């Protein structure tokens with residue numbers, strides 16, 4: 283008989299313990315939310331793949347990915363965040379309480395932050411795994427300086443490959459590019475293509491794919507195969523950059539949150555996914571730049587938004603929807619909305635058996651959305667016995683109309 287899963291309850295469950303998950307943990311833990319980070323492999327995530335992080339602010343001498351992530355981890359633990367090393371198998375976001383399941387446990391959470399990251403697509407060639415982080419790299423912004431006056435090889439011909447290849451020419455003595463297509467064909471945009479073709483440091487190896495990677499402890503040689511002739515050529519290189527795409531770790535979210543065709547989670551600028559109470563941060567998001575600095579920004583926002591969502595849920599369920607009352611949804615920056623507050627105050631005095639809640643859409647957008655599904659602002663919501671019985675808005679919004687419905 284299958285063993286019954288242990289149930290644990292948290293305010294916030296964070297899935298993924300990379301730069302984003304750790305930062306979200308710092309923010310949630312510091313907000314005194316009961317928080318757990320579930321990480322399937324190594325706390326620190328993909329940043330631990332790099333020896334050199336020179337562009338993360340606050341470290342003028344640079345730092346290592348592992349060193350930086352250790353500090354993030356330490357800081358999250360300081361704020362009481364719990365860690366569980368296992369992988370999340372399924373999620374259920376259909377109810378107000380979100381369910382996150384691992385092999386042994388079922389976690390119930392008021393809010394979830396998705397921080398699963400993405401993984402670089404690999405070529406699948408022989409010995410590849412052995413040299414990841416030891417000569418096989420995925421980030422020119424991060425590793426170009428280490429390639430000064432060295433020869434490097436780039437795999438791929440999309441925008442990332444050609445633009446990052448061009449960036450590498452500022453450091454490397456030669457940038458060879460392995461392209462799967464016939465001479466003259468590249469997957470990148472025309473502007474990048476023309477610039478690359480005119481750059482004397484770039485050399486293009488058409489109709490080639492990686493056959494295998496070679497070296498001792500570190501990569502020294504990449505063997506390329508010509509798809510037309512079958513000929514194998516050994517290319518000595520200091521670093522081989524793979525730019526053949528990324529794969530987001532989002533298979534468990536299929537049909538659970540909105541994603542792009544390539545599987546990246548779509549969020550608002552406040553890191554909200556299509557499901558209220560579920561947020562996403564870092565490389566797993568559909569966004570322009572995937573770096574530690576941008577992960578930190580995303581995750582700080584997601585952490586604060588999760589805190590706000592939980593606080594608003596508590597106000598909504600335990601204060602506003604308990605008993606009879608009215609909620610005035612307004613935009614405090616608008617003079618006419620502020621003016622109507624005077625009428626609300628009069629009502630408050632006349633009908634003191636009714637609780638009167640002021641919901642400013644700027645500060646409490648989520649709360650306003652829960653109370654008024656149509657999104658009308660200003661509007662007055664009449665609540666009786668814990669249920670919304672009337673929404674009064676636009677031209678019908680008047681003290682008289684409210685009184686008629688009390």
Ligand SMILES: Cc1cc2nc3c(=O)[nH]c(=O)nc-3n(C[C@H](O)[C@H](O)[C@H](O)COP(=O)(O)OP(=O)(O)OC[C@H]3O[C@@H](n4cnc5c(N)ncnc54)[C@H](O)[C@@H]3O)c2cc1C
Nearest residue numbers: 298300301302322327328332370398399424564565573574
């Ligand atoms: C080689 C390399 C060098 C880089 N160098 C730099 C640099 O110099 N500067 C810079 O700013 N950026 C650099 N980057 C980019 C930077 O590392 C990433 O943008 C950042 O670390 C992503 O963090 P993240 O938390 O969003 O994702 P990740 O670090 O990928 O973390 C996601 C975590 O989620 C876990 N996970 C996934 N699925 C599950 C599941 N189902 N259950 C539980 N856990 C799960 C994964 O194991 C992983 O640990 C580099 C990237 C690479 C690959």
